[in-house]
Amino acid sequence: DSGVTQTPKHLITATGQRVTLRCSPRSGDLSVYWYQQSLDQGLQFLIQYYNGEERAKGNILERFSAQQFPDLHSELNLSSLELGDSALYFCASSVTGGNEKLFFGSGTQLSVL
Amino acid sequence: KNQVEQSPQSLIILEGKNCTLQCNYTVSPFSNLRWYKQDTGRGPVSLTIMTFSENTKSNGRYTATLDADTKQSSLHITASQLSDSASYICVVSSGGGYNKLIFGAGTRLAVHP
Secondary structure (H helix, E strand, O other): OOOOEEEOOEEEEOOOOOEEEEEEOOOOOOEEEEEEEOOOOOOEEEEEEEOOEEEEEOOOOOOEEEEEOOOOOEEEEEOOOOHHHOEEEEEEEEOOOOOOOOEEOOOEEEEEO | OOEEEEEOOEEEEEOOOOEEEEEEEEOOOOOEEEEEEEOOOOOOEEEEEEEOOOOEEEEOOEEEEEEOOOOEEEEEEOOOOHHHOEEEEEEEEOOOOOOOEEEOOOEEEEEEO
16 A cells, blocks of 8 residues: 555546546655556656645646645546546655655546546 | 657566566656556556666565666566566656656566466
């Protein structure tokens, strides 16, 4: 158990809908990262937060947004969903957000039908 | 373009045998190289992290090597077990003050009895 908690584990929705994925980092970790993993693809970095502030942005679509709250949990919001958004979404956390070990959650499997 | 390429794409071995997975990268600047193990439907788990000056690092039956001159790394698994069946992901950190990680697509290993 990495200590990173993601909910829900599975999510099935329809095109055009909006969903929210939630992540609670390990106790003491200030930085949260979101990754997308499509079928048989490598993980793609979406966005990073550190202590409530956005630190780095990757290949995140404009339809997607995220935030990190004062209690350090994070939410990833996906809107106007398309079939191609079906993927595993991982959250990871680290202590300082620097060049250090990441701890990953078990992911949320999103299926857009 | 920063890239991490892994080979083979998939591998089947018999329990008790050894195997070696390869990783080639073209990432600049280079900060460190990581190997992760990802069980199906789960988040990646860190196996090793190596910096520029480290040639080899072990974690139990897993031994990673790094040749920074040729930009190659390998992960050697000794005396494989059924539980080693997973995807093994090579990840290169480009540093830059935050966790800018470039993920390979992974090698899918199946260990058969």
